[in-house]
Amino acid sequence: MSAPTDRPEDGTPTPELTPTLELRGVDKSFGAIQVLHGVNLKVYPGQVTALVGDNGAGKSTLIKSIAGIHSIDAGEILFEGRPVSVSGPRDAAALGIEIVYQDLALADNLDVVQNMFLGRERKNGFVLDEVSMEEAARDTLSKLSVRTLKSVRQLVSSLSGGQRQTVAIAKAVLWESKLVVLDEPTAALGVAQTRQVLDLVRRLADTGHAVVFISHNMVDVFEIADRVAALYLGRMAADIPISEVNRSQVIELITAGRSGTIGIAPAEAAAVEV
């Protein structure tokens, strides 16, 4: 895991910093419909990159390509500077990519520990090593200052939305992931729980993780993001430090693909709309 990184005030990473994840010219089509057009993206360690875009802009396709659920048609995915091919959730996990899906992908009938270790249980010979898993889960939760769970042996079905999100994020930390992608983590939450999750996301970046934060909520984006990447009809309109734009510019990037001098060229933007 990379060392905790200083967060420069302007959000620009220091020059020698290698992006944890870099996409170069990624194309993806489903049949005749091209969903991603030459997408470039850089995600740096210790930073929260907000991925924004309207419904259908290609956000979900993009993260599923990163997760290895979709294979890409053209372009390159670099992880810590090395070109990689990700062909499934296991590959992604092995690299250190953890995706926290919107529907959370937690098993209701399993408890917190069982969910955090799902698919990667620790074994003692043939038998599950429950003691060491429970200890590791508790350590991770306390490292993230999570004090909202009564017990790590609680069934996930008995947790609130914020607690479930917490468990899903803690799972990413437990696995020493380098890149954590959060798909609209605050969409279904109330005010207090949103606060709790945003704090957790910030802590995640402050402990050196590269974080991609997908959100429609501009308040949340401007509160915790260091960079903003705006997708417009499958094209990356901008991937810039958040200090260089204001809220209305980001909304323009989402809805029109460009804002002033930022964004895709007018000719290209016009071509896209036809």
Added chain:
Amino acid sequence: MSAVTVTGPSRSPALVALERVQSLLLPALLIGEVIVFALLSSRFLSADNLVNVAVNAADIALIAAGLTVVVLMGGIDVSTGYAVGLISWFLATLMSSGTPGALTLIVALIGGALLGLLNGLLTARLSIPSIVATLGTSALFQTALFALWNRRDVFSGPVLPFLSGSERAAGVPLMLLVVLVVYAALHLVLVGTRVGRSVFAIGSNVEAARLAGIDVRRVRLLGSLVLGLLVGLAACTYLARVGVVQASSGGELSLLAIASVVVGGTSILGGEGSVLRTLGGVVFIALLENGIVLAGVPSLWNGLLVGCVILLAVGVNGAVVLLRRRSGVAE
């Protein structure tokens, strides 16, 4: 660093009460059943009768153990009865032509595994809903048995002595020990191993299991294979019990096995339950069948009672799930 304290969602009193009903349903049914039948017949609680019940319940017990694994993954199998019938026809035919018992047992296991794999391939590989796929294979097995039977009943003794009720150690039939070993082994695998954990995860949230890197199809196939092997073993104990294979042999076992699983409290929706609960369900169903006969009630009523108990167990389970959803707990 701030940590906001958030309490979990509140559980409505109705849900709490219903969950209690769900967990106490089987013990209550068992106690009620034992009291009623003990009053109706003095022979019911005799050691002889109870051993007899245990021996007669072996085939249902073996099927229900394997079926629990499939149901825990959110699947079902309605073909087990005719699978037992079809396999026992082959076993009886082999035995009557003088094939050694050990070899016949191997044939039973291989036959069961093949039928299980057929169901597994249809449901796991082709993603056909298991109720539809196994209805289809059930009709297939039934017709195959009918064609093979060809108006000729096949009589046979037990495949191996220890698979009948006759061989005993200190009064306990060895067959009963076989059943208990199967349950203990399955229980340990389900609660203590990675593949067991995968079974619960698949039944609880297939998508989560898949995203966690679990090979869902392989685990499902494995579940069908285990059920198939136990169906093969059950064919041996079935043959030892009835001694003859006819046109519709085994057909009644499908429903009784499903009844044992759901009465035991394993959720028909998957993700929740255990083989030990199923063992309790088997005891209930076996005592019910036996008690009704001893009480001199026409066996017609047996089906009515089994049906009502299935509906009661599934109804309580469904109501719990519904209330959990409504109170937002499972959101």
